[in-house]
Amino acid sequence: MKESLRAFMKGLIDYAGLFPPAKLPLDEAIDDYVMHLKGENSWMLGRFIIPLSKLNQLDRFVPLFDEIGALELAVLGNWGNSDDEYLSNISNDMAQISDYRNKHSGKVRIGVYECKLPSNSPSKETMKKATDLLNQNKLSHYHEFPELPDVGINYSTDEDESSWDEEILPVVSMIAELEGAGIKLRCGGIVKEAFPTV
Template identity: 30%
Template sequence: MGPTRSLRTLLTEIIDYAGLFPPAKLGMPAAVETYNRARMGDHEWMLARFICPVSRLDEFEKDASPLLPGTFARSGYREQGDAADPWSISALIDGTLASDLDRIDAFNARHADERHGLARIDMIELKVTDVHQIDRALDEIPEDLFPAFEF
């Protein structure tokens, strides 16, 4: 028996996957494989975004591309159905905000094309020390990115 509708509504996409960080602290290949398996599991409805630092996006693309919806796996056959949703990613800003936003924009443009695998950074996480930093950051962050600020 599955969860009640109200419980399912409450818990839908409640868990962001942070396998790159403690306690798991997996390497990128293991992290993307684990996230991919979880997306196909019985509890996939609770899974939300893959958490990735902007500085590791190149590594993410290298290891995740064969698994992303729309791409062909090493076997040459589609691993995911054409209707599969793109992977949602929350990017940790770990460089300058302007340069990281440029990298995010390039990533999103590339991964809007299924030949590169469907993925979208739709959230960013940014460490700040005061509310003035939040105001300045909000002036730079595009409206299609949801920001989370950490003190």
């Protein structure tokens, strides 16, 4: 394997065993993750993805990582249906993450936070406040659109008839200007409808 490809793939694949299609119980997901961390391809494996609501259930598994190194986590946070609820939930999530980091200092590293945007058009002020809070907590953070419009290509005219450019691109541009923020696009699942149309 070329060194450039190896460098690109190092830690690239986060472990999502709690989610479909595997949808494993937490104990089985942790066992599977540890097995992969001890395997020959462990260099490709990234963080264990867990919803914030299950974070405290990890306590009994932390000792399993004593010989491997710190348990690296990506946490899925709570979102809200309004800008105010979104900011309030992020603030509460940061308090929980801070408490968990302190409880397992050096043994658990939470480096990534993901959550859905409050709408497809959040205000710049809201996003600035959210990213400032996430950056203060030293988290890489990714924001997911609650719902994406269909990409509507009319193949007879080759015209794009979707609202993608008007609805999504301005928010992507706004978030791109914010320090440390990224966009998460869901690109798959276990049913055909979960895959983007293009």
